[in-house]
Amino acid sequence: MVRVCGLQEVWDDGERNLVGWLADELGYHWAFAPSPAPETWQRRNGEWGTAFGNAVLSRWPISEQAVTDLSGDDGRTLLFARIDSPGGRLPFFTTHLTSTVGGSPARCAQVRQVCEVIAVNSPAGGYPAVLTGDLNAEPDSDELRLLGGHKTAPPVPGLVLIDAWRYADAGDPGFPWQRRNPYVAATLEPDARVDYVHVGLPAGGGVGHVESVRLVGDEPVDDVWASDHSAVLVELADRRD
Known part of the structure:
Protein backbone atom coordinates (compact mmCIF):
# COMPACT_ATOMS: atom_id res chain seq x y z
CA MET A 1 0.00 0.00 0.00
CA VAL A 2 1.23 3.48 -0.87
CA ARG A 3 1.11 5.73 2.17
CA VAL A 4 1.39 9.44 1.38
CA CYS A 5 0.27 12.46 3.39
CA GLY A 6 -0.32 15.99 2.16
CA LEU A 7 0.13 18.53 4.95
CA GLN A 8 -0.54 22.25 5.28
CA GLU A 9 0.62 24.92 7.73
CA VAL A 10 3.76 22.93 8.51
CA TRP A 11 6.32 24.93 10.45
CA ASP A 12 10.11 25.09 10.37
CA ASP A 13 11.76 27.14 13.11
CA GLY A 14 15.26 26.80 11.70
CA GLU A 15 16.18 23.99 14.08
CA ARG A 16 13.41 21.52 13.46
CA ASN A 17 10.98 21.02 10.60
CA LEU A 18 7.72 19.39 11.68
CA VAL A 19 7.41 17.10 8.66
CA GLY A 20 11.14 16.31 8.82
CA TRP A 21 10.71 15.28 12.44
CA LEU A 22 7.75 13.05 11.56
CA ALA A 23 9.74 11.49 8.71
CA ASP A 24 12.62 10.69 11.05
CA GLU A 25 10.25 9.12 13.57
CA LEU A 26 8.51 6.98 10.91
CA GLY A 27 11.41 6.27 8.56
CA TYR A 28 9.55 8.10 5.77
CA HIS A 29 10.59 10.50 3.01
CA TRP A 30 9.53 14.14 2.91
CA ALA A 31 9.37 17.35 0.93
CA PHE A 32 8.64 20.87 2.17
CA ALA A 33 7.61 24.06 0.37
CA PRO A 34 7.81 27.16 2.60
CA SER A 35 5.49 30.05 1.87
CA PRO A 36 7.23 33.03 0.24
CA ALA A 37 5.08 35.29 2.44
CA PRO A 38 4.74 33.65 5.89
CA GLU A 39 3.86 36.84 7.76
CA THR A 40 0.19 35.91 8.23
CA TRP A 41 1.06 32.69 10.04
CA GLN A 42 3.91 34.32 11.99
CA ARG A 43 1.59 37.09 13.18
CA ARG A 44 -1.07 34.59 14.20
CA ASN A 45 1.32 32.42 16.21
CA GLY A 46 3.79 35.06 17.37
CA GLU A 47 6.53 32.95 15.76
CA TRP A 48 8.55 35.58 13.89
CA GLY A 49 11.32 34.04 11.81
CA THR A 50 9.53 30.70 11.53
CA ALA A 51 8.75 29.29 8.08
CA PHE A 52 5.32 27.86 7.30
CA GLY A 53 4.26 25.88 4.25
CA ASN A 54 2.97 22.74 2.55
CA ALA A 55 4.61 19.34 2.86
CA VAL A 56 4.50 15.75 1.64
CA LEU A 57 5.26 12.77 3.87
CA SER A 58 5.74 9.49 2.01
CA ARG A 59 6.52 5.89 2.87
CA TRP A 60 8.19 5.54 -0.53
CA PRO A 61 11.00 7.63 -2.09
CA ILE A 62 10.27 10.98 -3.69
CA SER A 63 12.10 11.02 -7.03
CA GLU A 64 11.02 14.48 -8.15
CA GLN A 65 9.59 17.58 -6.53
CA ALA A 66 8.70 21.11 -7.56
CA VAL A 67 7.01 24.16 -6.09
CA THR A 68 4.69 26.59 -7.87
CA ASP A 69 3.91 29.98 -6.35
CA LEU A 70 0.20 30.65 -6.74
CA SER A 71 -1.31 34.01 -7.64
CA GLY A 72 -2.22 36.45 -4.88
CA ASP A 73 -0.23 38.25 -2.23
CA ASP A 74 -0.61 35.84 0.70
CA GLY A 75 2.14 33.38 -0.16
CA ARG A 76 0.18 30.32 -1.32
CA THR A 77 2.00 27.49 -3.11
CA LEU A 78 1.44 24.13 -4.79
CA LEU A 79 3.89 21.35 -3.91
CA VAL A 101 -13.47 35.84 3.02
CA GLY A 102 -15.22 36.44 -0.30
CA GLY A 103 -12.07 35.27 -2.06
CA SER A 104 -13.67 32.86 -4.52
CA PRO A 105 -12.32 34.71 -7.61
CA ALA A 106 -8.79 34.50 -6.20
CA ARG A 107 -9.21 30.80 -5.43
CA CYS A 108 -10.58 30.17 -8.93
CA ALA A 109 -7.43 31.73 -10.38
CA GLN A 110 -5.30 29.54 -8.11
CA VAL A 111 -7.24 26.41 -9.11
CA ARG A 112 -6.56 27.17 -12.78
CA GLN A 113 -2.83 27.31 -12.01
CA VAL A 114 -3.04 24.08 -10.01
CA CYS A 115 -4.76 22.27 -12.89
CA GLU A 116 -2.15 23.42 -15.39
CA VAL A 117 0.67 22.06 -13.21
CA ILE A 118 -1.16 18.77 -12.62
CA ALA A 119 -1.75 18.30 -16.35
CA VAL A 120 1.93 18.80 -17.17
CA ASN A 121 3.15 16.40 -14.47
CA SER A 122 0.62 13.57 -14.83
CA PRO A 123 1.44 11.28 -17.77
CA ALA A 124 -1.20 8.88 -19.01
CA GLY A 125 -1.18 5.37 -17.56
CA GLY A 126 -0.27 4.27 -14.06
CA TYR A 127 -1.59 6.09 -11.04
CA PRO A 128 -3.80 9.10 -11.70
CA ALA A 129 -2.90 12.44 -10.12
CA VAL A 130 -3.82 12.96 -6.47
CA LEU A 131 -4.46 16.48 -5.19
CA THR A 132 -4.78 17.10 -1.46
CA GLY A 133 -5.24 20.25 0.51
CA ASP A 134 -7.11 22.81 2.50
CA LEU A 135 -8.96 24.57 -0.31
CA ASN A 136 -10.89 26.96 1.96
CA ALA A 137 -14.03 26.44 -0.13
CA GLU A 138 -17.22 24.41 0.09
CA PRO A 139 -17.99 21.54 -2.36
CA ASP A 140 -20.50 23.55 -4.43
CA SER A 141 -18.23 26.58 -4.85
CA ASP A 142 -17.01 27.79 -8.25
CA GLU A 143 -13.43 26.75 -7.45
CA LEU A 144 -14.43 23.17 -6.62
CA ARG A 145 -16.62 22.97 -9.72
CA LEU A 146 -13.56 23.84 -11.80
CA LEU A 147 -11.62 20.94 -10.31
CA GLY A 148 -14.42 18.47 -11.01
CA GLY A 149 -14.70 19.48 -14.65
CA HIS A 150 -18.17 18.01 -15.12
CA LYS A 151 -20.35 20.88 -13.88
CA THR A 152 -18.38 23.54 -15.71
CA ALA A 153 -15.62 23.57 -18.31
CA PRO A 154 -12.34 22.38 -16.75
CA PRO A 155 -9.36 24.78 -16.91
CA VAL A 156 -7.41 22.12 -18.83
CA PRO A 157 -9.48 20.20 -21.40
CA GLY A 158 -9.87 16.58 -20.38
CA LEU A 159 -8.53 17.04 -16.85
CA VAL A 160 -11.08 15.74 -14.33
CA LEU A 161 -10.31 15.46 -10.62
CA ILE A 162 -12.94 13.61 -8.60
CA ASP A 163 -13.72 14.65 -5.04
CA ALA A 164 -13.01 11.40 -3.18
CA TRP A 165 -15.71 12.16 -0.61
CA ARG A 166 -18.32 11.38 -3.26
CA TYR A 167 -17.53 7.71 -2.47
CA ALA A 168 -18.35 8.15 1.23
CA ASP A 169 -21.63 7.29 2.95
CA ALA A 170 -24.20 9.69 1.50
CA GLY A 171 -25.37 10.53 5.00
CA ASP A 172 -21.94 11.62 6.23
CA PRO A 173 -21.30 15.33 5.63
CA GLY A 174 -17.55 14.81 6.03
CA PHE A 175 -16.84 18.01 7.95
CA PRO A 176 -13.11 18.20 8.77
CA TRP A 177 -13.84 21.62 10.31
CA GLN A 178 -16.35 20.92 13.07
CA ARG A 179 -17.53 22.89 16.07
CA ARG A 180 -17.20 20.04 18.55
CA ASN A 181 -13.46 20.60 18.20
CA PRO A 182 -12.71 23.37 20.75
CA TYR A 183 -10.23 25.03 18.38
CA VAL A 184 -13.04 25.44 15.84
CA ALA A 185 -15.63 26.39 18.46
CA ALA A 186 -13.41 29.30 19.51
CA THR A 187 -13.66 30.79 16.00
CA LEU A 188 -17.51 30.92 16.16
CA GLU A 189 -17.54 29.54 12.59
CA PRO A 190 -19.98 26.84 11.40
CA ASP A 191 -19.06 23.28 10.44
CA ALA A 192 -17.56 23.13 6.94
CA ARG A 193 -16.01 20.79 4.40
CA VAL A 194 -12.92 22.61 3.18
CA ASP A 195 -10.27 19.84 3.19
CA TYR A 196 -10.16 17.48 0.23
CA VAL A 197 -8.54 14.64 -1.64
CA HIS A 198 -9.16 14.81 -5.39
CA VAL A 199 -8.17 11.96 -7.69
CA GLY A 200 -7.88 11.76 -11.47
CA LEU A 201 -9.84 9.22 -13.46
CA PRO A 202 -8.70 5.60 -12.86
CA ALA A 203 -6.15 4.04 -15.17
CA GLY A 204 -6.39 0.58 -16.80
CA GLY A 205 -7.51 -2.17 -14.45
CA GLY A 206 -9.02 0.35 -12.06
CA VAL A 207 -5.68 1.65 -10.78
CA GLY A 208 -6.37 4.71 -8.64
CA HIS A 209 -10.07 4.01 -8.10
CA VAL A 210 -11.33 5.27 -4.72
CA GLU A 211 -12.03 2.23 -2.54
CA SER A 212 -12.77 4.01 0.72
CA VAL A 213 -12.73 7.45 2.31
CA ARG A 214 -13.19 8.62 5.89
CA LEU A 215 -12.11 11.23 8.39
CA VAL A 216 -9.34 10.53 10.88
CA GLY A 217 -8.03 12.63 13.73
CA ASP A 218 -11.63 13.67 14.39
CA GLU A 219 -11.54 12.63 18.05
CA PRO A 220 -9.29 13.82 20.89
CA VAL A 221 -6.61 11.56 22.35
CA ASP A 222 -6.26 11.98 26.11
CA ASP A 223 -8.41 15.13 25.75
CA VAL A 224 -5.97 16.60 23.23
CA TRP A 225 -7.03 17.44 19.66
CA ALA A 226 -4.20 17.06 17.15
CA SER A 227 -5.38 19.98 15.02
CA ASP A 228 -8.30 22.30 14.35
CA HIS A 229 -8.82 20.28 11.12
CA SER A 230 -9.53 16.57 10.86
CA ALA A 231 -7.73 14.63 8.12
CA VAL A 232 -9.29 13.00 5.06
CA LEU A 233 -8.04 9.43 4.58
CA VAL A 234 -8.50 7.85 1.15
CA GLU A 235 -7.57 4.35 0.00
CA LEU A 236 -6.96 3.87 -3.73
CA ALA A 237 -6.94 0.61 -5.68
CA ASP A 238 -3.58 -0.57 -7.00
CA ARG A 239 -4.77 -3.62 -8.98
CA ARG A 240 -3.94 -3.98 -12.67
CA ASP A 241 -5.26 -6.04 -15.58
Whole structure:
Protein backbone atom coordinates (compact mmCIF):
# COMPACT_ATOMS: atom_id res chain seq x y z
CA MET A 1 0.00 0.00 0.00
CA VAL A 2 1.23 3.48 -0.87
CA ARG A 3 1.11 5.73 2.17
CA VAL A 4 1.39 9.44 1.38
CA CYS A 5 0.27 12.46 3.39
CA GLY A 6 -0.32 15.99 2.16
CA LEU A 7 0.13 18.53 4.95
CA GLN A 8 -0.54 22.25 5.28
CA GLU A 9 0.62 24.92 7.73
CA VAL A 10 3.76 22.93 8.51
CA TRP A 11 6.32 24.93 10.45
CA ASP A 12 10.11 25.09 10.37
CA ASP A 13 11.76 27.14 13.11
CA GLY A 14 15.26 26.80 11.70
CA GLU A 15 16.18 23.99 14.08
CA ARG A 16 13.41 21.52 13.46
CA ASN A 17 10.98 21.02 10.60
CA LEU A 18 7.72 19.39 11.68
CA VAL A 19 7.41 17.10 8.66
CA GLY A 20 11.14 16.31 8.82
CA TRP A 21 10.71 15.28 12.44
CA LEU A 22 7.75 13.05 11.56
CA ALA A 23 9.74 11.49 8.71
CA ASP A 24 12.62 10.69 11.05
CA GLU A 25 10.25 9.12 13.57
CA LEU A 26 8.51 6.98 10.91
CA GLY A 27 11.41 6.27 8.56
CA TYR A 28 9.55 8.10 5.77
CA HIS A 29 10.59 10.50 3.01
CA TRP A 30 9.53 14.14 2.91
CA ALA A 31 9.37 17.35 0.93
CA PHE A 32 8.64 20.87 2.17
CA ALA A 33 7.61 24.06 0.37
CA PRO A 34 7.81 27.16 2.60
CA SER A 35 5.49 30.05 1.87
CA PRO A 36 7.23 33.03 0.24
CA ALA A 37 5.08 35.29 2.44
CA PRO A 38 4.74 33.65 5.89
CA GLU A 39 3.86 36.84 7.76
CA THR A 40 0.19 35.91 8.23
CA TRP A 41 1.06 32.69 10.04
CA GLN A 42 3.91 34.32 11.99
CA ARG A 43 1.59 37.09 13.18
CA ARG A 44 -1.07 34.59 14.20
CA ASN A 45 1.32 32.42 16.21
CA GLY A 46 3.79 35.06 17.37
CA GLU A 47 6.53 32.95 15.76
CA TRP A 48 8.55 35.58 13.89
CA GLY A 49 11.32 34.04 11.81
CA THR A 50 9.53 30.70 11.53
CA ALA A 51 8.75 29.29 8.08
CA PHE A 52 5.32 27.86 7.30
CA GLY A 53 4.26 25.88 4.25
CA ASN A 54 2.97 22.74 2.55
CA ALA A 55 4.61 19.34 2.86
CA VAL A 56 4.50 15.75 1.64
CA LEU A 57 5.26 12.77 3.87
CA SER A 58 5.74 9.49 2.01
CA ARG A 59 6.52 5.89 2.87
CA TRP A 60 8.19 5.54 -0.53
CA PRO A 61 11.00 7.63 -2.09
CA ILE A 62 10.27 10.98 -3.69
CA SER A 63 12.10 11.02 -7.03
CA GLU A 64 11.02 14.48 -8.15
CA GLN A 65 9.59 17.58 -6.53
CA ALA A 66 8.70 21.11 -7.56
CA VAL A 67 7.01 24.16 -6.09
CA THR A 68 4.69 26.59 -7.87
CA ASP A 69 3.91 29.98 -6.35
CA LEU A 70 0.20 30.65 -6.74
CA SER A 71 -1.31 34.01 -7.64
CA GLY A 72 -2.22 36.45 -4.88
CA ASP A 73 -0.23 38.25 -2.23
CA ASP A 74 -0.61 35.84 0.70
CA GLY A 75 2.14 33.38 -0.16
CA ARG A 76 0.18 30.32 -1.32
CA THR A 77 2.00 27.49 -3.11
CA LEU A 78 1.44 24.13 -4.79
CA LEU A 79 3.89 21.35 -3.91
CA PHE A 80 4.37 18.50 -6.39
CA ALA A 81 6.08 15.23 -5.44
CA ARG A 82 6.49 12.18 -7.65
CA ILE A 83 6.32 9.10 -5.44
CA ASP A 84 8.23 5.99 -6.54
CA SER A 85 5.99 3.31 -5.10
CA PRO A 86 6.32 -0.43 -5.82
CA GLY A 87 3.12 -0.21 -7.88
CA GLY A 88 4.38 2.64 -10.05
CA ARG A 89 4.97 6.36 -9.94
CA LEU A 90 2.31 8.46 -8.25
CA PRO A 91 1.99 12.17 -9.17
CA PHE A 92 1.04 13.75 -5.83
CA PHE A 93 0.16 17.39 -5.16
CA THR A 94 -0.76 19.37 -2.07
CA THR A 95 -1.83 22.97 -1.65
CA HIS A 96 -3.49 25.51 0.62
CA LEU A 97 -5.65 28.06 -1.19
CA THR A 98 -6.26 31.59 0.03
CA SER A 99 -8.60 31.88 3.00
CA THR A 100 -9.76 35.42 2.27
CA VAL A 101 -13.47 35.84 3.02
CA GLY A 102 -15.22 36.44 -0.30
CA GLY A 103 -12.07 35.27 -2.06
CA SER A 104 -13.67 32.86 -4.52
CA PRO A 105 -12.32 34.71 -7.61
CA ALA A 106 -8.79 34.50 -6.20
CA ARG A 107 -9.21 30.80 -5.43
CA CYS A 108 -10.58 30.17 -8.93
CA ALA A 109 -7.43 31.73 -10.38
CA GLN A 110 -5.30 29.54 -8.11
CA VAL A 111 -7.24 26.41 -9.11
CA ARG A 112 -6.56 27.17 -12.78
CA GLN A 113 -2.83 27.31 -12.01
CA VAL A 114 -3.04 24.08 -10.01
CA CYS A 115 -4.76 22.27 -12.89
CA GLU A 116 -2.15 23.42 -15.39
CA VAL A 117 0.67 22.06 -13.21
CA ILE A 118 -1.16 18.77 -12.62
CA ALA A 119 -1.75 18.30 -16.35
CA VAL A 120 1.93 18.80 -17.17
CA ASN A 121 3.15 16.40 -14.47
CA SER A 122 0.62 13.57 -14.83
CA PRO A 123 1.44 11.28 -17.77
CA ALA A 124 -1.20 8.88 -19.01
CA GLY A 125 -1.18 5.37 -17.56
CA GLY A 126 -0.27 4.27 -14.06
CA TYR A 127 -1.59 6.09 -11.04
CA PRO A 128 -3.80 9.10 -11.70
CA ALA A 129 -2.90 12.44 -10.12
CA VAL A 130 -3.82 12.96 -6.47
CA LEU A 131 -4.46 16.48 -5.19
CA THR A 132 -4.78 17.10 -1.46
CA GLY A 133 -5.24 20.25 0.51
CA ASP A 134 -7.11 22.81 2.50
CA LEU A 135 -8.96 24.57 -0.31
CA ASN A 136 -10.89 26.96 1.96
CA ALA A 137 -14.03 26.44 -0.13
CA GLU A 138 -17.22 24.41 0.09
CA PRO A 139 -17.99 21.54 -2.36
CA ASP A 140 -20.50 23.55 -4.43
CA SER A 141 -18.23 26.58 -4.85
CA ASP A 142 -17.01 27.79 -8.25
CA GLU A 143 -13.43 26.75 -7.45
CA LEU A 144 -14.43 23.17 -6.62
CA ARG A 145 -16.62 22.97 -9.72
CA LEU A 146 -13.56 23.84 -11.80
CA LEU A 147 -11.62 20.94 -10.31
CA GLY A 148 -14.42 18.47 -11.01
CA GLY A 149 -14.70 19.48 -14.65
CA HIS A 150 -18.17 18.01 -15.12
CA LYS A 151 -20.35 20.88 -13.88
CA THR A 152 -18.38 23.54 -15.71
CA ALA A 153 -15.62 23.57 -18.31
CA PRO A 154 -12.34 22.38 -16.75
CA PRO A 155 -9.36 24.78 -16.91
CA VAL A 156 -7.41 22.12 -18.83
CA PRO A 157 -9.48 20.20 -21.40
CA GLY A 158 -9.87 16.58 -20.38
CA LEU A 159 -8.53 17.04 -16.85
CA VAL A 160 -11.08 15.74 -14.33
CA LEU A 161 -10.31 15.46 -10.62
CA ILE A 162 -12.94 13.61 -8.60
CA ASP A 163 -13.72 14.65 -5.04
CA ALA A 164 -13.01 11.40 -3.18
CA TRP A 165 -15.71 12.16 -0.61
CA ARG A 166 -18.32 11.38 -3.26
CA TYR A 167 -17.53 7.71 -2.47
CA ALA A 168 -18.35 8.15 1.23
CA ASP A 169 -21.63 7.29 2.95
CA ALA A 170 -24.20 9.69 1.50
CA GLY A 171 -25.37 10.53 5.00
CA ASP A 172 -21.94 11.62 6.23
CA PRO A 173 -21.30 15.33 5.63
CA GLY A 174 -17.55 14.81 6.03
CA PHE A 175 -16.84 18.01 7.95
CA PRO A 176 -13.11 18.20 8.77
CA TRP A 177 -13.84 21.62 10.31
CA GLN A 178 -16.35 20.92 13.07
CA ARG A 179 -17.53 22.89 16.07
CA ARG A 180 -17.20 20.04 18.55
CA ASN A 181 -13.46 20.60 18.20
CA PRO A 182 -12.71 23.37 20.75
CA TYR A 183 -10.23 25.03 18.38
CA VAL A 184 -13.04 25.44 15.84
CA ALA A 185 -15.63 26.39 18.46
CA ALA A 186 -13.41 29.30 19.51
CA THR A 187 -13.66 30.79 16.00
CA LEU A 188 -17.51 30.92 16.16
CA GLU A 189 -17.54 29.54 12.59
CA PRO A 190 -19.98 26.84 11.40
CA ASP A 191 -19.06 23.28 10.44
CA ALA A 192 -17.56 23.13 6.94
CA ARG A 193 -16.01 20.79 4.40
CA VAL A 194 -12.92 22.61 3.18
CA ASP A 195 -10.27 19.84 3.19
CA TYR A 196 -10.16 17.48 0.23
CA VAL A 197 -8.54 14.64 -1.64
CA HIS A 198 -9.16 14.81 -5.39
CA VAL A 199 -8.17 11.96 -7.69
CA GLY A 200 -7.88 11.76 -11.47
CA LEU A 201 -9.84 9.22 -13.46
CA PRO A 202 -8.70 5.60 -12.86
CA ALA A 203 -6.15 4.04 -15.17
CA GLY A 204 -6.39 0.58 -16.80
CA GLY A 205 -7.51 -2.17 -14.45
CA GLY A 206 -9.02 0.35 -12.06
CA VAL A 207 -5.68 1.65 -10.78
CA GLY A 208 -6.37 4.71 -8.64
CA HIS A 209 -10.07 4.01 -8.10
CA VAL A 210 -11.33 5.27 -4.72
CA GLU A 211 -12.03 2.23 -2.54
CA SER A 212 -12.77 4.01 0.72
CA VAL A 213 -12.73 7.45 2.31
CA ARG A 214 -13.19 8.62 5.89
CA LEU A 215 -12.11 11.23 8.39
CA VAL A 216 -9.34 10.53 10.88
CA GLY A 217 -8.03 12.63 13.73
CA ASP A 218 -11.63 13.67 14.39
CA GLU A 219 -11.54 12.63 18.05
CA PRO A 220 -9.29 13.82 20.89
CA VAL A 221 -6.61 11.56 22.35
CA ASP A 222 -6.26 11.98 26.11
CA ASP A 223 -8.41 15.13 25.75
CA VAL A 224 -5.97 16.60 23.23
CA TRP A 225 -7.03 17.44 19.66
CA ALA A 226 -4.20 17.06 17.15
CA SER A 227 -5.38 19.98 15.02
CA ASP A 228 -8.30 22.30 14.35
CA HIS A 229 -8.82 20.28 11.12
CA SER A 230 -9.53 16.57 10.86
CA ALA A 231 -7.73 14.63 8.12
CA VAL A 232 -9.29 13.00 5.06
CA LEU A 233 -8.04 9.43 4.58
CA VAL A 234 -8.50 7.85 1.15
CA GLU A 235 -7.57 4.35 0.00
CA LEU A 236 -6.96 3.87 -3.73
CA ALA A 237 -6.94 0.61 -5.68
CA ASP A 238 -3.58 -0.57 -7.00
CA ARG A 239 -4.77 -3.62 -8.98
CA ARG A 240 -3.94 -3.98 -12.67
CA ASP A 241 -5.26 -6.04 -15.58
